[in-house]
Amino acid sequence: MAKLVILNQGMTGRTFEITLERTTVGRVEDNNFCIADGSVSSHHAEILLKGTDISVKDLGSTNGTFIAGEKISESVLKAGQILRFGQVELRIDDGTPVVASSTPPPASNAAPAPASNPAKKQDATMVIQRGVSLTELEQGGSRPANFNSNTAFSKKKSKINLYFIVGGIVIGIIIIGLIIVLLGKVHGGPQ
Secondary structure: OOEEEEOEOOOOOOEEEOOOOEEEEEOOOOOOEEOOOOOOOOOOEEEEEEOOEEEEEEOOOOOOEEEOOEEEOEEEEOOOOEEEEOOEEEEEOOOOOOOOEOOOOOOOOOOOOOOOOOOOOOOOOOOOOOOOOHHHHHHOOOOOOOOOOOHHHOOOOOHHHHHHHHHHHHHHHHHHHHHHHHHHHHHHOOO
């Protein structure tokens, strides 16, 4: 039987044997193959077993499904090919040793797909940022006009702290007054 083998460090060598005609892959536990990674959608893709052919179908995932670096919506998977769900790389086990991926996979430029089933819970998939474009690099260090304003970092005034300070001072004065009155009665009281 064919197996999917995860190549990412930290999950290297984790496998899933493809035995069902339809195998669901995603981040949540109701999938046949659960991959707990923020870049994998809750219901990311399905793997279809048709005789000896294995195909993979993206289920409208946020970060896409890729075979050999090419984004796919549905495609046949051949032994040894690298399959990627979000940032998690896998390959079909064809008997060669597993090697951990030393570099992270390239980020996806895919926009989030609309929800296909409104009854589903809101997906909390981490969207992979695409990075900086060449035009943004050429603009260099341009800053927004209000970049140097300290409004976001200004000290907040708290009335509660003021009330505690004033209350503490009042209580302190009362205690000092009571001590003076008591000492006056002890030392200079009626004789």
